[in-house]
């Protein structure tokens with residue numbers, strides 16, 4: 001009962017998802033998108049793009065002191081990415097659940113990383129880790145703004161049930 005109540009009062013959010021270069025190169029764009037869209041999240045942004053070094057460094061600036069930071073930036077700029085904005089109830093935390101743990105060795109089967117990756121340095125996908133960071137990352141990657149996508153479908157998909 002408490003789970004149902006917290007789900008029904010959960011706020012609508014938008015999160016930033018990114019299919020990293022290895023996911024693109026391994027032809028995982030369609031199967032990854034399929035998971036989020038089939039679940040019912042609303043697409044608010046989608047673009048295929050190359051990433052500048054400064055954009056990658058800004059995106060991962062919280063990790064700039066880590067020993068793997070340089071390798072991480074090189075990974076993200078190694079080929080085009082797919083930048084995605086998704087809207088839905090509690091979507092920031094829910095998308096992280098669908099994505100799985102950072103290290104694929106710890107990601108459960110059934111999660112995206114659990115199903116499609118082995119190495120932490122090639123873990124195919126990014127998802128914002130908090131609403132605050134989602135807001136920052138969406139502003140960074142979609143500075144042009146999001147797409148106002150089909151409010152009719154949205155109200156049907158997320159209508160609260162009694």
Ligand code: IDP
Pocket residue numbers: 063068072101102120121122123125126127129
């Ligand atoms: P997250 O992507 O699950 O939010 P973060 O800790 O924010 O994980 O790290 C960002 C990305 O940096 C990871 O997805 C992974 O690609 C890379 N990374 C994290 N830790 C390591 C590491 O120990 N070695 C190499 N790469 C790492």
Ligand code: MG
Pocket residue numbers: 127129
């Ligand atoms: Mg992170």
